Amino acid sequence: MTRIFACHTGIGPIVSGEALVAADNFSARYDLDRIKGVFSRPQHLLFGQSYKDKILVLNTAKGGVATAWMLHEMVARGVAPKALILNSANTILAQGAAMANMTLVDRFLDGDITKLIKTGQMITVNPQAGNIQIVSS
């Protein structure tokens, strides 16, 4: 059965892909080895996992402003997530997504999105409609 979760209107194109989920926060500077395309911060719940072409589902942003440039740089090299889904984005993630034309949505009506989606599920993100669909488990 398809499940739909409503959220605030987002940024970027409609995309579909495999979810990679953690109840953790996100900074491209703090958490990633952007050359290898993996989470490199030992304390991160996704440490060691590849984020390339995944739809990342996380709680919120942390840290600095570098992510705004970094998302653009990651997309240009083709080693980037397909989309970011967050409970709450900060200004930097929104700015970075707009610069990179990367899909970003946040502010869900149904609660903590990191608990509503599971790693490995195929999902479709529609930022203009303001929703995500789980298309297969």
Place this chain on the structure above:
Amino acid sequence: MRLTDEEEAMLAGDMGPHVQWAIDHQIKIGTFFDAADMVPVSQAHMMADPESFGDAGAAFMEDIASGKSKVVIPMITDPRGVDLSYYRPLGQTEEMASLERRFITACETIGIMMTNTCINYQTVMPPVFGDHVAYGDTGVVIYSNSVCGARSNFEGGPSALAAGLTGRTPRYGLHLEQNRTATRRYRVTTQPKELTDWGVLGAVIGRKAGSYWEVPVIAGLDHAPTSDEIKHFGAAMASYGSTPLFHIVGITPEAPTIEAVGGTGLLEEKITAAEIAALRDSFAGHGDQLDVVVLAAPQLSLVEMREAASHCAGRHVKKPLIVCTSPQVYGDATRMGFVGTIEDAGGTVLQGTCFYNQYAREIGEANGWVNLLSNSAKIVNILGGYGYRPALASMQDCIEAAIEGKMA
């Protein structure tokens, strides 16, 4: 969003394709955050280091510079990623330096002033109370909002650039009074004594607050901090919590009282000695092995440079000691002999950079640096993801460790 006639003209391309890109970018952000309109800003400050922007970002800036558009407000820059007068000894490559040169040339072409500093509020032009600005670097933003009473969101490099080109930014977040009231209330029970204590306290509060949209109000401090102390406090809070604004009752300008920031009804949480100790313990070092000592993040003020020099005077380091300061401070610190004293002790003073945005992973691998010691609660938070095992100590203990050649 409601646009003025001038903004509509920008969007239509009447002022060229790069201003059109800028206003379109800002409308996307404004729409995402439900901004009603734009707000004029008096300054912009852009974070951009080559590790972050890469070849794609350099090409983007070169395209902007190829047109006729110039920045329309005073626009300055955050630290560079390559000190072009000292990069080969760090293990940085010509490719890294080339990216940096390309970006600098493009910035200068469109009228950006290359201040290369994250302490512009101490050295260049502090914003004033109520001043709307578009600042990058989280430490700059949190200081400007909290200590100066200015109005800024975290503006990443592209958005700061857009603000420079249009002279405005979407009116959302901390440009709105209702988002500046306190949402979390804390009481300090252990008084911070020196810079690292202030950084640790800021880190604990940032981690507890945990979101860009929370505004901590803090009581219980028995004295006003110095500019450097509150600089470390804010920079750490912003790093651990993505926090852009705090209030300290009786100290920061928007919080003469707890009532003034709407904090009366908030449940007060104590910042305990155990929480302070736990954060310090997480950066306690791993045995005696020490590879490099770094004083940076934020760049050192003139007063901090004097202190660093005083600990170095007549001594000699056994392990690399790297000190990052702004070009503005560097000139005075050289004239006053502080740079010479640090260098005579075997230390290295870099100007216009900050260690963590200098290709930290690559320079660590090139030099075999893993066990890093710093007095910055911010930098030890960042560098774990870059392959370091960072440890935290006071400035004096950091320099003593470099001299002794082992962890403090």
